[in-house]
Amino acid sequence: MSRFILKRSISAICYSFIQPDFRLQSRITQASLQACRPPRCHYSKACEVTKMSSNDKLLPRIFKHVDENVDSYKQLLKEAVAIPSISSDAAHRDDCVRMVHWTQEKLKEVGATTELRDVGFQTIDGKQVKLPPVLVSVLGNDPKKNTICIYGHLDVQPALKSDGWLSEPFELVERDGKLFGRGSTDDKGPVLGWLHAINAYKAIGEELPVNLKFILECMEESGSEGLDELLFEKLKPEGFFDSVDYVCISDNYWLGTTKPCITYGLRxxxxxxxxxxxxxxxxxxxxxxxxxxxxxxxxxxxxxxxxxxxxxxxxxxxxxxxxPMTEDEKKLYTSIDFDPVAYKTSIGAHQLAHNGVKEQLLMHRWxxxxxxxxxxxxxxxxxxxxxxxxxxxxxxxxxxxxxxxxxxxxxxxxxxxxxxxxxxxxxxxxxxxxxxxxRAWTEDPSHPHYQAAARAVRMIFQTEPDMSREGGSIPVTISLQEASARNVLLLPMGAGDDMAHSQNEKLNVRNYIEGIKLFAAYLHEVGLLKK
Amino acid sequence: MSRFILKRSISAICYSFIQPDFRLQSRITQASLQACRPPRCHYSKACEVTKMSSNDKLLPRIFKHVDENVDSYKQLLKEAVAIPSISSDAAHRDDCVRMVHWTQEKLKEVGATTELRDVGFQTIDGKQVKLPPVLVSVLGNDPKKNTICIYGHLDVQPALKSDGWLSEPFELVERDGKLFGRGSTDDKGPVLGWLHAINAYKAIGEELPVNLKFILECMEESGSEGLDELLFEKLKPEGFFDSVDYVCISDNYWLGTTKPCITYGLRxxxxxxxxxxxxxxxxxxxxxxxxxxxxxxxxxxxxxxxxxxxxxxxxxxxxxxxxPMTEDEKKLYTSIDFDPVAYKTSIGAHQLAHNGVKEQLLMHRWxxxxxxxxxxxxxxxxxxxxxxxxxxxxxxxxxxxxxxxxxxxxxxxxxxxxxxxxxxxxxxxxxxxxxxxxRAWTEDPSHPHYQAAARAVRMIFQTEPDMSREGGSIPVTISLQEASARNVLLLPMGAGDDMAHSQNEKLNVRNYIEGIKLFAAYLHEVGLLKK
Structure with missing residues (x-):
């Protein structure tokens, strides 16, 4: 029940859906980010840097490096997936700890300072079971640079081959350009994506454009036990968030399978x-x-x-x-790129709810x-x-x-x-x-942080991201927003059909590799934001 | 759906509960077996042999041998329990086969001829999975002796320590005079009981008083797949049952924890x-x-x-x-030795159904x-x-x-x-x-086979057995009755609180050891029945 600590923040968090200026968000969501000058956009400085960044020569070199190292990225994900860090099963607690240590080594290798924060015990069947430590890491401390706090999780949902997996869930296997394995997309692939992006900067001999602070836990699939206490009773009082400018989480998915999105709301x-x-x-x-x-x-x-x-x-x-639903909000759902028939086919449903009407489906997801x-x-x-x-x-x-x-x-x-x-x-x-x-969470997608991310997306995918919400819940999002008092952004790597939590979870090779580039570009774009 | 093969036998099987002479059974059930001359008892020959058998010097020597070999009996049960022959889980199919082979060796050691009968495949998730073979065995072929067909099963229900077992379910552990382990009472203990009884005869240098035929399967907990086909399409046409005089199954439990019973009905x-x-x-x-x-x-x-x-x-x-319930049947339930309070306490129920009224409880079990x-x-x-x-x-x-x-x-x-x-x-x-x-099954407990078993019970436990029915189902009972056209008797070894199918399944050391003696005495008593 640690979430109750957050009660006081509800009015701030949800304002975007109670204020009459929902119209603004609706416009932004409808691809108006291209213009980057929506009515009431107060972030002209951020807009100015857009042109500058797009002419930069740095990123093409990074992208080339990423393309040349695909095999090693797959290999590292294979290693991570092979550790069955199932947080809901106490029998796998050692694997969770092992996964944290494994990741700690990788962060050390890129030059980050790391510490394992003890978050105490949980009670299972009346017994006290030690929680896996939270991996807290810092890379860079340049006061002239922006600092991004990155969150990810190292634990996974349970999986048995007998549940209906086509291959061993904890053995990463590539089929048809897809990397199948438990945790591939949720959330080991994205966590490694950050590491690869950092390594790419190092490999081409460039310094990171931002300072980074990592919070990587191994209990996300089991209610993030112990994390709120760490955030609010330790890290916040210790000043961990004082230097943080932005928070970024990559732990969700595109709405569909082809078009990238940036997410500003969660149930x-x-x-x-x-x-x-x-x-x-x-x-x-x-x-x-x-x-x-x-x-x-x-x-x-x-x-x-x-x-x-x-x-x-x-x-x-x-x-x-x-x-309550406003007329403006109602209209918003019409323009979202979402195909109910493809959605139905992808899951093999006999019939969707709400007669398969797109707007109704989106409303009932979001x-x-x-x-x-x-x-x-x-x-x-x-x-x-x-x-x-x-x-x-x-x-x-x-x-x-x-x-x-x-x-x-x-x-x-x-x-x-x-x-x-x-x-x-x-x-x-x-x-x-x-x-x-x-509780549910929403942000204002007209914030410069969101615009920086949108520029990164355009650079990699040559398309405008959908500004979307998600039906799922990542409770840590709201905790991080509250603890840091900074803008929080969700930057998904995986596709909408990745089947997180399900049999045959996968991450498309394309999403993994382009995702690494996206993360590198995002670090670059945030680096250009006015400090 | 192999059970439908039995449809034609229903009227014969259930006669004892549709004929007006239910009164007879009711009397017999109420301890009138002591007199052994109930009205309409046509088995005077069987009665005559009672006195003869009780003076025999053979059995005390057997009982002494059994008492001297308790440790080896426990050890063999430990070996059997250690094989996790879970028939419902295809992943344990090899263990089932191993269990059959292990038992085959034990039967060979007592001099029985054995064969493993292939019973084909079962379909699991669209895949064909080979069934464990049925162990068919013959010991003795003396035409002057009665022949008993003994059925038992070697498979067990699933069990995980995390279900709430106090010790590893597949490691037999003794605590407070109880042998805890999956399969201890259901049905590995009773199957071994027959082997020990045979060995006891051999050990004191006496020949077996009967011929024995064993049918030991390893799919009982999963619908006995393949068994009916073996019984009706192979063993019966081959003449396996022609020499059989009686069928005995030890795969159920006493009604309570202290008084033995013989069972003549199953749901x-x-x-x-x-x-x-x-x-x-x-x-x-x-x-x-x-x-x-x-x-x-x-x-x-x-x-x-x-x-x-x-x-x-x-x-x-x-x-x-x-x-329909007759007035006579209604009265029957009153005299049965059954304590609802002890029953409720043994399972830790908050409240029993039917307001805990003994007669109602028995009726709803039987x-x-x-x-x-x-x-x-x-x-x-x-x-x-x-x-x-x-x-x-x-x-x-x-x-x-x-x-x-x-x-x-x-x-x-x-x-x-x-x-x-x-x-x-x-x-x-x-x-x-x-x-x-x-379907349900009932027999006539006034049959000489039941009386022989009752004498054996009296000899071991110095008390009259309850002639009881069971709420459980052992579908093979009806199959064996049909295939052999002989009187079938259920002779339980375990106590009513043995927790078959549940966590912490156990067999009391007393039930195991006295059960071995009971089986030896039963073989003796049936050997005395007129051929």
């Missing part, structure tokens, strides 16, 4: 663990079936009351605080909450006909929350609703509900 | 796999949440419509064909169907906050079916009901339901 998340216990142990359904009030049927009942078949959340008042039922811990999950009555089951679901929804308020609505349903059920079993939440 | 099982697919892969709930019709919410809906909180099955007409929700394959099951939208999920539930319920009829009711609910749901997702069923 939050409110994750629930609903535990029902009927017995101290699992029971044989033949021997005990008919004589106990089974925990599974209670849990399934509660889970069935959460969402209807069309995805409408049934929890009382869940939509009440959602930011600005409306959604509820997903993830699974049940403690029940039979293996193939075959296991005849168990689980003694204790933990149902898991989460709500992607959106601007104006406060985590504490959402949690209260969910708890009240579930407790009411539980009372209606009248079961003698034991119910326990816990929650973890992080 | 059947009808197991369902409800597969819902919304996408070809798992999806990230942030990126896709709100845009797809999620398979999980459809499945949870279907699962929530199956049973109410009190365990009442909601499937239309499910209770219609259940054998003579009424029960429905249990086992779990979901394809959904998140690990600890932690996995944020997946599963692309395909398979919900698993089963109904323990009872006399007069035909598997085909039950399956039709379930399919019709689920299809009706699915139509009401109106989801665009794909639904597929498959089923595996085996």
């Amino acid at each position: 939050g998340i409110s994750y629930y663990f609903v535990e029902v216990e009927c017995a101290k142990m699992d029971l044989h359904s033949g021997v005990y079936g008919g004589t106990v009030h089974e925990a599974m049927s209670d849990l399934i009942y509660l889970m069935s009351e959460l969402v209807d078949k069309d995805g409408k959340i049934l929890i009382t008042d869940m939509y009440k605080s959602v930011a 600005r409306y909450p959604s509820l997903s039922l993830h699974g049940i811990e403690g029940a039979a999950f293996q193939p075959g006909a296991k005849t168990v009555i689980p003694g204790k089951v933990i149902g898991k679901f989460s709500i992607r929350i959106v601007p104006h929804q406060e985590p504490a308020e959402v949690e209260k609505l969910v708890m009240d609703y579930l407790n009411k349903k539980w009372a209606e059920r009248g079961s003698p079993n034991k119910l326990k509900i816990t929650a973890q939440s992080g | 059947g099982i009808s197991y369902y796999f409800v597969e819902v697919e919304c996408a070809k892969m798992d999806l990230h709930s942030g990126v896709y949440g709100g845009t797809v019709h999620e398979a999980m919410s459809d499945l949870i809906y279907l699962m929530s419509e199956l049973v109410d909180k009190d365990g009442k099955i909601l499937i239309t007409d499910m209770y219609k064909s259940v054998a 003579r009424y169907p029960s429905l249990s929700l086992h779990g979901i394959e394809g959904a998140a099951f690990q600890p932690g906050a996995k944020t997946v939208i599963p692309g395909k999920v398979i919900g698993k539930f089963s109904i323990r079916i009872v006399p007069h319920q035909e598997p085909a009829e039950v399956e039709k009711l379930v399919m019709d009901y689920l299809n009706k609910k699915w139509a009401e749901r109106g989801s665009p997702n794909k639904l597929k339901i498959t089923a595996q069923s085996g």
Whole structure:
């Protein structure tokens, strides 16, 4: 529940969607960045440097170096993917620590100072389990240069070949210009991308145009446990952020598969663990079936009351605080480059929600909450006909929350609703509900930091980036915004079909290599911003 | 669906619960076996031999030998438990084969002829996976002796220490006079019990009083795939059962923890796999949440419509064909040695169903169907906050079916009901339901085979066995009854709190050792029955 520390920042964070000047963002989003002179753009200095930067001879040399080192980039990603740093499974905690150490060595090799920050313990099944350390690193301390704080994560989601992977998930394999492996795109590829970009500057004998500060954790896929305490109780008081000018995170994806984007908004998340216990142990359904009030049927009942078949959340008042839709916002969705048919085909869905209407789909990814039922811990999950009555089951679901929804308020609505349903059920079993939440986040995409990134994108991809939001949640985004009080930007490397968290996660070779160039160009462009 | 081969035998099998002479059974069950002359007992010859057998000097020598070899019995069970022969997981198929070979060697050592019968393949995820062979063995061929066909299984349920085991599940550990380990009681302990009993005869230089034929499979926990074909299409036509006089299975448990029982009835099982697919892969709930019709919410809906909180099955007409309760049968439950409070305490339940009333509990274990929700394959099951939208999920539930319920009829009711609910749901997702069923079984406990077993129990435990039924299902029981056309008897070794299929499965040292003696005494008593 460490996210509650952030409560005070909500009004600042979400302003862009409550202020009437949403019109401005809408224009910017619609490719007006080309002109770089939207109404009310206060950043003329930043605009001036655009021409200067585009004539620079430095970047072509860097790009050439990157093109010449593709094999070594793949090799390093292969090494990183081979470490199964699954943060949700305590059995892989050593692998998480190993992954942090491995990355520390790489940062040392580029000349950065590094330290491993202890972030304490987490409680799993009543036991104290040590958290992997957070890797904090500094490269450069030139007061004349801008300083970027870069965040990334080194842990991954669980993966088993038997889940439906075509190759071993922890063995990076290239097929058809795609690098398949758990963590390839989320988030080991992007983290290595920064290292490669730095190395490219070194390789051509040029100094970095910016100072860099890294915060690399290994618990992102498991609620970033311990990180907020580090940011707010250690790094901030120690002055770590004092010299930081901008924050950049590469931990999301393009909207589609061809057009790059820069992301200025994320949904939050409110994750629930609903535990029902009927017995101290699992029971044989033949021997005990008919004589106990089974925990599974209670849990399934509660889970069935959460969402209807069309995805409408049934929890009382869940939509009440959602930011109202303005006419201007409504129009915005029309111009976004998003193809519902390709989207449907890419996931092999039988039919999309909301009749597959593009605008509705985007709205329900970005600005409306959604509820997903993830699974049940403690029940039979293996193939075959296991005849168990689980003694204790933990149902898991989460709500992607959106601007104006406060985590504490959402949690209260969910708890009240579930407790009411539980009372209606009248079961003698034991119910326990816990929650973890992080709020939604938005930035102002007309900020010079965003414009610098947009110039970098244009340079690499010869196209205007979509200024997009994301349906996913990267709670650290809001934490970093709050801790640093600086502009935070999400600069995705991977494509929209990379299948993070899913079977056959991949990173396109093109996205990896052009992504390294993009990062190098972004460092260059930010270096040119007025200090 | 191989069980349908048995359809023709239902009227014969269940006669004891449809004929008005239920009264007879009821009397016998209530300890009238002591008198051994119940009304309408046609087995006077068998009765005569009782006195003869009780004066025999042979058995005390065997019992002494057994008591002197406890350590070696434990050691052999330890070896067997160490082989993780999990039949539901194809990754453990080699272990299953290894377990069969290991047992084959043990049978060879006692002088049995053995053969491994190929039972073909099973289909897992569209792939053909070879089934472990069935071990068929013959020991003795004396036409003057009775021949017992003994069935047991060598496979086990899955087990992970992280499920809540106090020690490694595949490492047999003794604590407080209990041998903890997966398979200790279900069914490796009993299978070894037969071997030890045979060895005891050999060790004291006495010949076996009966001929034995073994059928030991390694797929019992996974629907005994391939076994029915072997029994009906190979062994029966080959004349394997022609010389068999009796069939004995030790694969169930005492009703409680102190009083032995002999079992003459089992519930059947009808197991369902409800597969819902919304996408070809798992999806990230942030990126896709709100845009797809999620398979999980459809499945949870279907699962929530199956049973109410009190365990009442909601499937239309499910209770219609259940054998009606007679007044005599009702009375029967009163005298059974069963303590609901101890039962509740042993499993740590908060409250038992049916207000914990003993007679109701027994009826709902033995003579009424029960429905249990086992779990979901394809959904998140690990600890932690996995944020997946599963692309395909398979919900698993089963109904323990009872006399007069035909598997085909039950399956039709379930399919019709689920299809009706699915139509009401109106989801665009794909639904597929498959089923595996085996019917209920009962025998006549006044048969001389049961009386011989009862004498053996009295000899070892100095008490009258409860003639009991079981809530569980051992589908092979009905198959063996059908294939052999002989009287089948279930002779449990383990106690009612052994936790088969659950965490911390165990076999009491007492049950193991006295069970070996019981098996030796049973062989002796059956040897005395008129050929």
